[in-house]
Structure formats: C-alpha cells, structure tokens
Amino acid sequence: MIDLDNRVVLVTGAAGAIGSATARTVVRAGGSVVLHDRDDDATTPLAAELGDRATGLSADLGDAASVEALWHRAVAAFGRVDVLVNNAGIYPPAPLDDPLDAWLAVWDRSLAVNLIAPAVLCRAAVTAFARQEGGGIIVNLASRAAFRGEDPDYWHYAAAKAGIVAMTRSIARQHGRKGVTAFAIAPGYVDTPFNATFAETVGVEVAAADTGLGEVALPQDVANVIVFLASGLARHATGTTIDVNGASYVR
Numbered sequence: 072m073i074d075l076d077n078r079v080v081l082v083t084g085a086a087g088a089i090g091s092a093t094a095r096t097v098v099r100a101g102g103s104v105v106l107h108d109r110d111d112d113a114t115t116p117l118a119a120e121l122g123d124r125a126t127g128l129s130a131d132l133g134d135a136a137s138v139e140a141l142w143h144r145a146v147a148a149f150g151r152v153d154v155l156v157n158n159a160g161i162y163p164p165a166p167l168d169d170p171l172d173a174w175l176a177v178w179d180r181s182l183a184v185n186l187i188a189p190a191v192l193c194r195a196a197v198t199a200f201a202r203q204e205g206g207g208i209i210v211n212l213a214s215r216a217a218f219r220g221e222d223p224d225y226w227h228y229a230a231a232k233a234g235i236v237a238m239t240r241s242i243a244r245q246h247g248r249k250g251v252t253a254f255a256i257a258p259g260y261v262d263t264p265f266n267a268t269f270a271e272t273v274g275v276e277v278a279a280a281d282t283g284l285g286e287v288a289l290p291q292d293v294a295n296v297i298v299f300l301a302s303g304l305a306r307h308a309t310g311t312t313i314d315v316n317g318a319s320y321v322r
C-alpha cells in the first residue's frame with residue numbers, strides 16, 4: 072500500500088542512522104531521495120548504493136543562508152520535492168556548571184541546527200508545496216524530550232524539540248487548505264550514535280528496561296513511520312505527533 076512512485080523526498084542528516092534507514096526505505100517504496108548531510112563525503116557511499124533515484128547534497132545546517140540554498144538545490148536535483156523530512160539533529164551536552172558563555176554557545180548551536188534550520192526548510196517547503204500540483208508533506212523529527220523533558224545537560228534539546236512540535240502544529244493548521252500536511256515524530260531512545268555517551272556511561276539495557284517492550288527502537292522502526300507519513304496515507308492525521316518510544320512515555 073505504501074507507494075512513493077514518482078515522489079521525491081528530501082531527507083536531512085541522511086548519512087546518519089535514522090536518515091540512512093529512511094533513505095533506503097524511500098527507495099524501496101519506489102521514491103527518489105535527495106540525501107543531505109554536512110559534507111559530500113558523508114552521503115556519497117549511500118548515493119552510490121541507492122543508484123539513480125538518489126543524489127547527495129551537503130550544507131551546514133548551522134548556517135541559515137546555506138539552509139535556504141539547500142532547499143533550492145534539492146528542488147533542482149529531481150525537478151521537485153514532494154516530501155521534506157527534517158531529520159538532522161545534534162545532542163551536545165550543556166552542563167549547568169559550565170560558564171554562561173559556554174552554556175549559551177551550546178544553546179545557540181542546538182537551536183540553530185535542531186529548530187531554526189528545520190524552520191527555514193519548512194518555510195521554503197510550504198511556499199513551494201502551495202504552488203505545486205499535489206501539494207506536499209512535511210515530516211519533522213521531534214523527540215520524547217519535547218513532552219517528558221530531558222536529562223540535566225540537555226534542556227536546549229528538549230526546548231528545540233518542543234519548538235518543532237509547536238511549529239509542525241502551526242503549519243498543519245495554517246497550510247492544510249493549500250495542500251500542505253505536516254507531522255512530527257517523537258522517538259524515545261533509538262539505538263544510534265546519537266546516544267553513544269548514554270550507551271557507554273549508563274547502558275542501552277537501562278533504556279530498554281524503561282520501555283513497555285523491553286527493547287529500544289532501531290533506526291528502521293522510526294524510518295517505517297516516516298515513510299508511512301511520507302506516503303500520504305495519513306493525510307487526515309495532519310498536525311499530529313506520533314510517538315515511537317516503546318511505551319517508555321505514554322501521553
């Protein structure tokens with residue numbers, strides 16, 4: 072039933088764990104994918120693996136001008152973009168006892184990459200989607216942290232992801248009549264390099280014990296939900312946030 076034939080999906084952070092699983096799933100479902108990451112080397116192997124229906128682009132999401140240019144380059148790659156997946160993200164610690172300057176520098180970087188860059192891409196996407204036949208779909212990666220809160224060093228991350236949820240809801244309410252649907256996904260612990268520090272210092276088994284399933288999610292578990300939303304089958308669920316956390320936090 073999930074069919075992305077003739078659909079073009081832009082995935083940011085496509086060299087990462089969830090991003091690469093998503094890109095592979097898009098291509099398996101018949102779609103084409105624009106693979107974005109920080110530098111060309113990051114996406115080249117995946118683009119080669121996926122063949123003609125994949126192409127790589129690089130941009131630093133910490134730089135808003137590069138982010139806007141990224142949208143236009145992505146549209147140029149296959150002639151259109153039908154689905155924007157804001158997947159790239161960072162998770163740097165900002166310890167409370169750091170000097171204020173250092174603490175704020177992490178906030179600035181986190182908000183730039185985790186919230187402002189997705190906002191710039193959403194802004195470009197809603198404008199383009201409103202003009203194109205068939206409209207378009209936005210899928211934004213939020214986090215359980217947006218609802219449950221996050222560990223002490225990561226207030227900035229929870230705040231950025233809560234911003235993602237609020238922005239996604241706003242887009243859904245304001246742009247639906249123009250053919251734009253927008254969704255957020257809120258994963259809990261996913262077994263990726265994102266959680267390397269937690270895995271090393273606390274252990275994946277602790278995160279697994281916190282779930283109803285007794286296991287943490289794998290990147291493919293999130294990719295499946297992204298591609299389902301990207302398919303257009305969930306159109307009337309626009310504005311929603313789907314939890315992918317194994318019942319570690321049930322809202």
Ligand SMILES: NC(=O)c1ccc[n+]([C@@H]2O[C@H](COP(=O)([O-])OP(=O)(O)OC[C@H]3O[C@@H](n4cnc5c(N)ncnc54)[C@H](O)[C@@H]3O)[C@@H](O)[C@H]2O)c1
Pocket residue numbers: 083084085086087088089090107108109110113130131132133157158159160161184212213214215257258259260261262263264265266
């Ligand atoms: N892993 C988890 O437990 C988890 C939980 C909740 C939400 N998420 C969200 O899922 C998304 C993907 O996470 P992941 O676990 O696959 O992480 P990952 O680290 O494997 O991938 C993130 C990708 O984003 C790219 N990226 C980071 N900063 C960038 C920048 N400035 N410019 C360009 N690219 C940049 C990285 O190069 C990387 O390829 C993120 O938005 C994250 O917040 C992850």
